[in-house]
Amino acid sequence: MSKIRVAVLGASGYAGEELLRILLRHRHATVTAITSRSSAGKDVSTVFPRFTNSKLTFVMPDAAQLAKNCDVAILALPHGTATEYAIPLLESGVKVIDISADFRLKSTEKYKEYYKEDHPSPALLAKAVYGLPERYRGQLKSADLIACAGCYPTSVILPTSVLLAAGLVSPKGIVVASSSGVSGAGRKVDLPYIFPECNESFRAYGVVGHRHLPEIEQEMAFAAGESEIKINFIPHLIPMNRGINSTIVMDAAPGCTLDKIAEAYQKAYGNEQFVRILPAGRAADTKYVFMTNTCEIGFFLDARTNKVIVTSVIDNLTKGASGQAVQCMNIRFGIDEAEGLI
């Protein structure tokens, strides 16, 4: 079998680094181009010393040029810049997998509300398939444009969509307290992210109106069959490198039991390689998914308050970004879904 030729656009951040780490051990893919405006012409090892032996050199991003050498382009670009590359690449027949948030929302209104500008290509928005394999595997098999699910959203949607779809929890009044390692902020050189400001610090941010909110609500509504769901989503920063924990509190629907929850999860994820459902009453732990593509889910029922509580963890750079992108790529190209990810 000939190898899938992959172009990586915008590889100088942490998601780009993780993508390279995965692709360099992928047996059926080969990186044919890797772009960076700021580092074009330099060896990849100048940015990421761990790839010294990769023999890769950054090039300027040029869609026409890239289209000649790749079957798929994975975009790890800053939010708001994907469309510019996605359009010509798609027109040249290249599949596009976008790690940014640019194509995740179906509603152009929501996009404008949260990103403060009109979406540059509503047509692409409609065309994009949401890159969360456990929910959209069927559509992903033939998708030309894949909008990978975000990090927080992945950790929230995987555990909640099943319970909403099964009618085991109420779609009203859901509260999500999420916490992320600092790599979630990207490779950002800014005072709040220097070591002494993060170490021994734990703090909430984006308490009201975080940009991942509409994406989470959209997918919850789809799962629940509702036209709209409104939740509270409160992210926090943890003094660690990688990992997201989402603690989700929902009203139990009448008749909901721990057994029914376990059954619903077993039915939905029993055959999934990258979802691990814990026995009832055990909380998930970020360290057990560190540098893996797994989402680990623990669940609880509080009879006193009639709440279902779920804790869910992922590695924000793997299942929350680059691992998921490769999983989507594997599905799209019909190869073993776990290739490169074990």
Next chain:
Amino acid sequence: MSKIRVAVLGASGYAGEELLRILLRHRHATVTAITSRSSAGKDVSTVFPRFTNSKLTFVMPDAAQLAKNCDVAILALPHGTATEYAIPLLESGVKVIDISADFRLKSTEKYKEYYKEDHPSPALLAKAVYGLPERYRGQLKSADLIACAGCYPTSVILPTSVLLAAGLVSPKGIVVASSSGVSGAGRKVDLPYIFPECNESFRAYGVVGHRHLPEIEQEMAFAAGESEIKINFIPHLIPMNRGINSTIVMDAAPGCTLDKIAEAYQKAYGNEQFVRILPAGRAADTKYVFMTNTCEIGFFLDARTNKVIVTSVIDNLTKGASGQAVQCMNIRFGIDEAEGLI
């Protein structure tokens, strides 16, 4: 003025260490005895090298002996062991300040429900004043037995009691997601607490029925004037040494505004040295209370979901334990409330 003679019981844990740190720079107190069953006869520096020059030696805990040399005994003993010392000490006229949870609950039923045994001294339970100065300063001035507020409870009760008392939030359906540094687990030698199991790990625990729950609910109910309040309280472990963050989500009552919240806090805490209210919309950060006796509180109003969200931070060993104990002591003995704590 003659110095307050203080006996510290059970000083070999982190709360004991913090207590010594504070008392050794207290100008109006002197440590006359420090007990430890396991280290009796040894210099304090064998357990805490930082106190090499303190010239203190651990002694066996002997209430009769202690009573001769102290005005107040601060108990940093394991839960369930305070009564044994509190009774004879109180009978000898010694004031008792307990850092454990033994005298915090007013209801013997709740005590039995959460601690699985009858309370050894319901009379003392009735007599104890809850050691949270910002709520009970008046009673603390003449209290003989003070039950210091717990770490998680302090971080939750200070911000919520004001809003409940002012009728700005509903007492129903409150969700609290709290997170604590590892010193909160005590100086416990157990696999889950060794460094590689905690570092790069974030996980919930005690998701349903944590022992701090009835204490929080009790004080919330007192503040709200309700006979009972039921909440969800979900603690997590953060890979850092010290600090607690509590993120609290409540239904806004009709007419609640950010201004009214700010006003209520100003009224309640405007003159408090150890409470810092942030401007609306800014989240609290554990690093700003690290090794201080301060509780920092940030607040938000989410108009979409009609929720009030509060984030509140303390240092679990200072305001959450030993600092609070000294603050209570200062109040009880009529000296500057901040002595030793700045």
Next chain:
Amino acid sequence: MSKIRVAVLGASGYAGEELLRILLRHRHATVTAITSRSSAGKDVSTVFPRFTNSKLTFVMPDAAQLAKNCDVAILALPHGTATEYAIPLLESGVKVIDISADFRLKSTEKYKEYYKEDHPSPALLAKAVYGLPERYRGQLKSADLIACAGCYPTSVILPTSVLLAAGLVSPKGIVVASSSGVSGAGRKVDLPYIFPECNESFRAYGVVGHRHLPEIEQEMAFAAGESEIKINFIPHLIPMNRGINSTIVMDAAPGCTLDKIAEAYQKAYGNEQFVRILPAGRAADTKYVFMTNTCEIGFFLDARTNKVIVTSVIDNLTKGASGQAVQCMNIRFGIDEAEGLI
């Protein structure tokens, strides 16, 4: 090609976990048995939740039984217990790769000096090949018993042996200051290793006479062609999970230059996949070898003091333990040396 059948003995520590992580993605090896006295009969996921889907169950270590099902046994047992299993396994024709220190020293006198007892099998000591592929690849190809190089020793021997062999540095007066992440202490439940005792702590230990000292000196002497070399080796504990840095200060031999050092390294390691030589004047960084099998080496020449200074980093659990074991196994069985390690 039929897969190499691997038995893992003593897999409940961090080296065992890392070994499983690597072997489970190895294309030409299959784990046929995994032993643990304390967890026999339990699913591997009870100890390491990340391996939930591995379907592996711990068994009691029984050499006769193991010999029927494996081609090679990798021993991740506590020091001092390897001989008991190695003898019967070797007699049954099973290759043995030991991660402990039991077979690393050639001198029984040194063994007794540092381990305070006679070596249980001097014959095996003589037979064992030192498991450091970059130095002993030839012998490893046909070795029946492989004694994997230790973590600190690997980080010290790889950079120094080349310079000693080339006569670029003096074998006298070498000073090594090494520092290790806490996983280097094993999965040890002991007060000095709990999180609050390690976090924000950096301290030396084993300052005089650490057990890795004779191993380092032995290999340095072999490389230098000396009968004996005496060095100072001072290990420290770093508040992080994984990674070793060794900073090595040596007297430059007459005529030594940066170019000659670079040339010697290029000659020795230019074709090595798992050694990365940095340009002169750049220090190694543990984060660039985190969870990899690479040793990264930086070098300097201080003309003022006529010293060569080398800094060298590895991941103590990968190149310093389990990765190296698998690298040795790959060599012994004639397959791609990097299989499972990329």
Next chain:
Amino acid sequence: MSKIRVAVLGASGYAGEELLRILLRHRHATVTAITSRSSAGKDVSTVFPRFTNSKLTFVMPDAAQLAKNCDVAILALPHGTATEYAIPLLESGVKVIDISADFRLKSTEKYKEYYKEDHPSPALLAKAVYGLPERYRGQLKSADLIACAGCYPTSVILPTSVLLAAGLVSPKGIVVASSSGVSGAGRKVDLPYIFPECNESFRAYGVVGHRHLPEIEQEMAFAAGESEIKINFIPHLIPMNRGINSTIVMDAAPGCTLDKIAEAYQKAYGNEQFVRILPAGRAADTKYVFMTNTCEIGFFLDARTNKVIVTSVIDNLTKGASGQAVQCMNIRFGIDEAEGLI
């Protein structure tokens, strides 16, 4: 007694923050001015939220204005900018305590070699007293200009000067491997200092020719009575906030014993409040000096190699910067040397 009026210049970094923390609880000092070019006009709490109740406002640094309101100015300015303020302040009769490196070297040649420019005021260089109380207390009592010892230098000079002066170690061939928490780099917003680049990272830097080298060598030479001493000093970065460890390897002089070392330390530091000498054979630990003004020293003798090994720890922001500045100020103004520092 009227309070010492203190002006703090350049208080927006970590040393400035630590200085304020100490001064705000100092009973005999009051902060009369605090300057910051970038934050002039703003409340101190905008930069350091922990000082919300301090009522302090940043002002522009204006020497003439400052001279009217202060008895002493403590300079926490970037290296190279102290002279501009020191000259007019000294002329106005204000005592100057400089935390930067600007006045520490006695040799203008060395200054030029390491700082690449001529010293702006050789006269002040000659006049400055080195701010290391345990070595220069006598001169500090009447000093007008005090050049506080650097962080690394303090950790190295305190333990070595005693042994050099007593002739217990050789001044030749000394090797120092030091490691510092990230706050040692200042509040610097630069890629190498963001959290994910430091966490799980340990690396050397400034391996040859670090700027603290001439300062260390100068004081070693003074102590040893040598005209010049050349050492190797190799700093590293530790993933923690505060703390420096220096591991120092020296040749034992003939007749050197552990008892003689202990005796020399006892004689030099037996009455010092801020030096803690450990029993022979125990290594120092940064966590025992965290947020204190103490230097803890452990010592060893390796008979095999005839080396004396010392490990020494300080908190880089306290004894290594702001605590030391206040200790010097207390000495200069004739008050209790420990005021504000316990």
